Amino acid sequence: MNDIKTYKSKNQKEEIIFSKVESYEQSIERICEMMILSDFYKNLKENDKILLKPNLLIPKNKTKNVTTNPAIVEGIIIALLKKIESKNIFLGDSPAFGSTKMVTKVNGIYEICQKYNVSLIDFDEEKLVKLETFHEIPIFKNYNDYKIINIPKIKTHSLTNFTCAVKNLYGLIPGANKTSFHVKLPEEKKFSKLLYELASYIKTDFTIVDGIEGMDKNGPNSGETRKIGVIIMGNNNFTIDFLCSKLVDIDYNKITYLKYAKEKKIDLEIDFINEIINDLKFPYLKYRLPDNKKPSIINSYLNSKVLKKIFNKFSSRPIIDPKKCINCNRCTMQCPAKAISKSSKIPIFDYTKCVRCYCCQEVCPQNAIHIKKGFDKLFK
Ligand code: SF4
Ligand code: SF4
16 A cells, blocks of 8 residues: 555645556455555445446457556456445447457457456447537436446547547547547647547546556557556546656647646636646656647648648658558548548558548558658748
């Protein structure tokens, strides 16, 4: 217990529980020790229905660090079973490719759920909600029936620079709706505003961050594993993301949804966050950012169609490594702008249609999609 630190905000509304944890083997026991210290756990009632929401981006082996590690999920389930029957514990997501069952079978979470009789669900039914500025956003219809435990990983993200607790909630938007927003909102600023408004609207009950191994460079799928060695728990997704960005030395000004959160000061006790950062002596390591974002100076001039075409032709763009590509066409199916077409060898990109959302890179099982740098690198 000595390795566990707990923090409470001045208004007593927020809590953070932190521990260094060397390995996933150690994490199962440590998660139980940490959870019982939380107000969330103390207030759990035996008939509460719990929804575990890990990051299940695409089917990938747990060693690749694309999805939440099964040991983290196992620790949480063991702690919950001390208070709640397994019939009231569920695990679900809306992966970018495949179903909850398909992704969990590959990363090992399925086996854990079978072992403890936890049911899997897909977020296929939707209802429309009205956010602050975005209206008619489809989200998983029954999310309000559960106490939600958000279980993200700490990774870089090609579009938003960073993904952790806030971005993981984007998985509550069912199926193909998720990719369609990349076409409706191709600019990173607008997309990040949607993330900010969504995370402000959906009140999750607790967040447990898998920070033992993360990913930097071309995350969230094709980056490099970075060992961090921590688990962080709390009840405010924005606070958690501020802390985790500091943990890996990413300036929050480079994470647009956190800039919105700080501007709005929504339930954020900045002094409380700074106290924790100083006490825990963050950062622990420096994440390398993805190198494929449109620079903001370019974005601001992109209203002209002619400039857009020039930008699309010469700017940084996704390309396929033919040696790695197995022509599975996941990228073709996933592209929200219909900018990729099938061919007998490898898929072909139409860069005049491409909105640089990098969903293709996210879903590629072979890490075959790389970013060819264009003239926009001069503006970074
Ligand atoms: S680039 Fe990746 S996703 Fe696209 S066809 Fe090749 S292997 Fe499949
Ligand atoms: S080609 Fe890739 S980056 Fe371009 S729009 Fe399609 S999925 Fe997004």
